Amino acid sequence: MKNLYIAEKPSVARQFADVLGVKGNAGNGYLESDKAIVTWCVGHLITMSYPDAYDPALKKWDLATIPFIPTEYKYEILPNTKKQFNIVAGLLNREDVGCIYVATDSGREGEYIYRLVDSMAQVSGKEKRRVWIDSQTEEEILRGIREAKPLSEYDSLSDAAYLRAQEDYLMGINFSRALSLKFSNVVQRYLGMDRCVIAVGRVMTCVLGIVVKREREIREFVKTPFYRLVASVGEEGQTFDAEWKAVKDTKYFESPLLYKENGFKERADAEKLLAELNEGAPEAVAESVERKKEKKQPPMLYNLAELQNDCSALFKISPSDTLKIVQELYEKKLVTYPRTDARVLSTAVAKEIGRNISGLKNFQPVAAWAQGAMDSGTYKGIAKTKYVNDKQITDHYAIIPTGQGFGALKSLAPTALKVYEIICRRFLSIFYPAAEYQKVAMTLTKNGEKLFANFKYLISEGYLKVSANSFSKKKDEPKYSQEFIERLANVKKGDKLSVQSIEIKEGETSPPKRYNSGSLILTMENAGQFIEDEDLREQIKGAGIGTSATRDGIITKLETNKYISLNKKTQIVTPTFLGEIIYDIVYYSINGLLRADLTASWEKGLEGVAEGQISKEEYTQKMTTYVTQYTNRVKQIQNQGGITGVFNKTKAYYAKSGVNQAKKSTDAKGSANVDKSAEPKQRQTADKKDA
The missing domain is CATH 1.10.460.10 (Topoisomerase I, domain 2)
Structure with a gap:
């Protein structure tokens, strides 16, 4: 008896055939060896019938014939796929086929595609097992076949x-x-x-x-103009912004002239305050200074929606184009299954994640970061982090590089190569430390009014050096020099700081x-x-x-x-x-x-x-x-x-x-x-x- 493997698409069937050593003429609609047969659907082979298939009178649209709710639904073979359906149906019912391995896409729609074919072909008396895989690497295909469960365990998914x-x-x-x-x-x-x-x-x-x-x-939306006052504090060429706000015990607190606490409704009122602030020495006194370190953790891994969002922003391509690209990457063994909502890894894959990382040493844009992740050994403890959570996975874990398939890189279009790179960088980022910032909050006093400064500067890049894409524009130079940062670090309550200028900044509320x-x-x-x-x-x-x-x-x-x-x-x-x-x-x-x-x-x-x-x-x-x-x-x-x-x-x-x-x-x-x-x-x- 032979095993029959049925994939969703010809390209996937070829991957299974290669792994199983099945050769032959694909023009026949299947490949066969002495032990196995591999065939495929071409997406949907079966569709739901229009109402006129139930009753010719229903072809005409008439209020008298709706609501139309069949007690039993009818299906039909799509005209342009009839040949392949007949091939698949014949193979499913061959006497020498003992076990059918369902290898359509691992998800609700993939399940539906096979179940329709199975029902229309009236398959009975065969053992049926479900292959559920997360990538098309040889190891994953063999694991999926080895661990295939009875198809009946997926009946609820089919429902x-x-x-x-x-x-x-x-x-x-x-x-x-x-x-x-x-x-x-x-x-x-x-x-x-x-x-x-x-x-x-x-x-x-x-x-x-x-x-x-x-x-x-x-x-x-009705735009509302407002006028803020912002001071440049520090020294020429190295300043930070300090914004005026009307707070308790100051002249304009809860004044009807204000638009919120940090701006005026009319420019004339802002100009009046500007004149008051410019009186006297160009200095402000530090009333309070607070410093706090802030860590920014690497983002969660990509699911399809996040990837589509980033590709829309970075490459100006549609979600449909993104899916086509990542599907190609999947079929070329470069990434894991794309149609996923999860942004985490499973415990099982986390145990073997070193293979994925190590393989990326063969992809030049991220090779150094892959080597660094391997050298640091941080991947060994990844299962204890937020990036691994079995409860957040339904069908598949996040989209990550497999660490294989590099022979296909030369065949990728430039945009597809960039999409692959951002997937790799997002993946490798989780094995690097958080970026670290120094946050500074100051309250300054000048002429009885309060100026508030809130800013931060980077003190440790952490994962940010991994996530910077090779195709992105060169990063701007740091806003503050090291010398200026050191001076800021020494500012304390009661110190006087130089005010270089105070400007009125006109703004307006923004619509969604x-x-x-x-x-x-x-x-x-x-x-x-x-x-x-x-x-x-x-x-x-x-x-x-x-x-x-x-x-x-x-x-x-x-x-x-x-x-x-x-x-x-x-x-x-x-x-x-x-x-x-x-x-x-x-x-x-x-x-x-x-x-x-x-x-x-x-x-x-x-x-x-x-x-x-x-x-x-x-x-x-x-x-x-x-x-x-x-x-x-x-x-x-x-x-x-x-x-x-x-x-x-x-x-x-x-x-x-x-x-x-x-x-x-x-x-x-x-x-x-x-x-x-x-x-x-x-x-x-x-x-x-x-x-």
């Missing part, structure tokens, strides 16, 4: 995967049809479009809500910043921040919007639907006029779809199913009740024509060309892809995971 797909399907089908039937004609007439589909989804619409809410906060693609990913990951209720926030702690595997796809889908705009150069995300219109429609009909806390709670529920804490039946009941209730609520709406007054409030912020662009893009999408836009499911390219 969660099916429920996630069903939830997205039900909300996409029912809510998109209901809202389109009620509001599409309104939007068509308003924008002068030929066709319009209102596409909504459990995660997609929530993210749209985050972007639109931020844009509206920025619009509604727009999201960029990276910060939006982090916001999706940390959706709990939007929850005001402490108990609820604690209850869904750790739950985000979407998963590490799907968040980039959500942003891409919103951009494809022309609901948001992503600036390719800056990666700044803004809503389109059409996106704001969709937001308003959802807000006045199913506003729960816009709530990050509610969406995060759905995700937390799926985690509960995966962990066996919530039954499949309980979750299904909650899900179908929600879909039924809100679909029926939309069906009862009668005053949809009045919503154009809401649209008008937004219209003023978009140039006519912007409205025309929304019209043009939506016309094309609506006429060509009505079903795909409105009823999101796994009908994407075969080698990509769902969003």
